[in-house]
Amino acid sequence: MSDATLSPAAMVGTTPEQLTTADGKPLKQALMRAQSHARRRAFLLVAPLLAFILLTFVMPIGQMLHRSVHNEGFTWHEDVASGQRTPIMTNLSQWFDQNELGTEPDEAAFAALAADLIVLREVKAAGQAGTRINYERSGSRSMFTKAARRAQRLEAPYKEAIVDLDEDWLDPDLWRVMRDASSSYTANFYLAALDRTKDADGNVTQVNENRQVYVKLFQRTLFLSIVITFMTFILAYPIAHLLATLPLAKSNLLMILVLLPFWTSLLVRTTSWMVLLQSQGVVNDALVSTGILADDNRLEMMYNQAGTLIAMTHILLPFMVLPLYSVMRPINPSYVRAARSLGATSWTAFRRVYFPQTVPGIGAGALLVFILAVGYYITPALVGGADGQLISNLIAFHMQNSLNWSLAAALAALLLGGILLLYWLYDRLVGIDNLKLG
């Protein structure tokens, strides 16, 4: 107030809205300058975290998203030792550019292929190129390695010479795949992740029924995650209520029991479920020894969906308990008492007064558990068996075993997109400001 007054100019009315400081500088500028120091310091304080997040979170995710549409297996070769990059399949790529999709490969096409095979042999890239084609058409890798081995001996007419090696070189689907792969950028991995492929004419079709795995797996992941979220809610609500209403000393003790799983290794927890649930396990033994179950009729609770459900519900339970507890603790017991004194039965008081006040916690807990469940990997891998696997197990398979990183990235990107979509839906329906995580 003391250093910001109306300047004489403003008083006579030239620019009546513009406020200036005592020595005539615009007030907004002066304020900016005064605050810039504080702002700089605040930025410097968060800079390490920002750099960390950029480096470890934003960049890898960006790279992953990029990889899902970008694969250089059929266009560039990088020498592992020297790091030298060589373009491969250039002649064939040229032929694809000159002839449109559906053209039957002629002698020129096979000549280009033969020339490219020689390059593949020289830089030892036949396996890599073959693998890239193999992603979309199985059995192709060996064709490339075999052809490249004999590339030097190929003579015109090239078409006959190459078809002589393997009749499959005439397959129009192979040529379609090679045409797509000859460009580094492709959406084909997303098609594959959705159990779709292209036919020889480039139309999108479904893959054979016995090879449709991903959509089913996405559905199962979604279904199991919803069931797990619901089960954790059913189990956590009474626990959280108990914790919230007990005196602090007792509730802290119980809270330790709730948090205990957090302090134990995930692997230990999962394997202990295996000990409990397997057919010769503790639960089955107890049921058999008490005569509830016949010995030859033991329950199958492990290596199937039931195993995944039970173990994951237990492991994710604290993520539901904590947000619920944090909204329930501050709810004054006098609300329910007020409702009761106003004539509501205990059920009505719960339904109309208590429950609505816990909704932000339910939303937060459900969102948290659901998102964790959708991406869960280790537990289903250990206890899930064949039909308890989730989509993340398949992503891991493509990362580690099939080495089809582009497909893994496409699957992961779809999962991420799905979660973002749910988050957006939640925001529209419930409102993100109603979220209370703790």
Place this chain on the structure above:
Amino acid sequence: MANSSRNNAFVEFERVQKSYDGENLVVKDLNLTLPKGEFLTMLGPSGSGKTTCLMMLAGFETATHGDIRLDGVSINNIPPHKRGIGMVFQNYALFPHMTIAENLSFPLEVRGMGKSEREQKVKRALDMVEMGAFGGRRPSQLSGGQQQRIALARALVFEPELVLMDEPLGALDKQLREKMQFEITRLAHNLGITTVYVTHDQTEALTMSDRVAVFNDGRIQQLAPPNELYEAPVNSFVAQFIGENNTLEGTIKEINGNQALVQLDDGEVIHCKPVNVYKTGERARVSIRPERVEYNKDRMQEGAHTIKAEVLEFIYMGDIFRTRLKVAGNEEFIIKTRNAPDQVRLQAGQLIEIGWMPEDCHALDA
């Protein structure tokens, strides 16, 4: 006599005891009858059992022993929602996720009342507390005083015959509190409802109530109208708890019906009115109200008992003077005098003579 008092009793506590842990009694042998339309305040320090009594009446706590009757019917086994008692809570307990109108409509809704009738009653209740324009707001958008009014309206909207209030004005500032005290009593009397009010604020109790029950240690120490409570406390706890009070310790020297001689610990002997002391030689606490003590010789009445005193502090408070004296070894002896034009102003260190009438001086248990 006993029969007639039972007939017009609306709320009755009979030999009620309450224990939470099975080892200590929070409420000990409580007997209380309350006629219809009375405004009764339960006053006492925290932990004296007053809130427990209220909660037993509301149905949130069960009596360990004894009988609580409402309009002649024992309500020990009636759940709270069937008792039809309106209640105002200390923190108001307005439902935060509902608007003001929905809050007020709630008790009518659970009673299955039709929509138009509900709206009419809600509007009338809001007008009653002068909050007619606030129906669409949320509780968090109201000030403390406004929330208080809504809580009151909600407790009254379903027309209960008995309303319980648990320290409802505790969170308000002084000015607002005084205003609400007046409004609550006005509403209670206009609507003819029976009110049980719990507070630890003695001014509130004195100004609002028809009768006050002073609680201490799980028992009612005195149940009387405010003036009787102030002027004729039955024991030294009540005398200490209600209003400001000067205490002098001593021993009964002589006791004779309505008069007693008490020898103070410094040897001085004074005339007192015995209240709950009975034997010669018994320890006694003599209590005198600060405004009943006079130091101006011209104003002292005939028959006043005089005693020497030393002025320790003289505080000018505008309408009154507050003087701290040393009297018979007690350095916390307070007197209050009205700021009259001819009043003598004292100075610290001055030696004066003060006096009081023997009937204003009560000899109570030590």
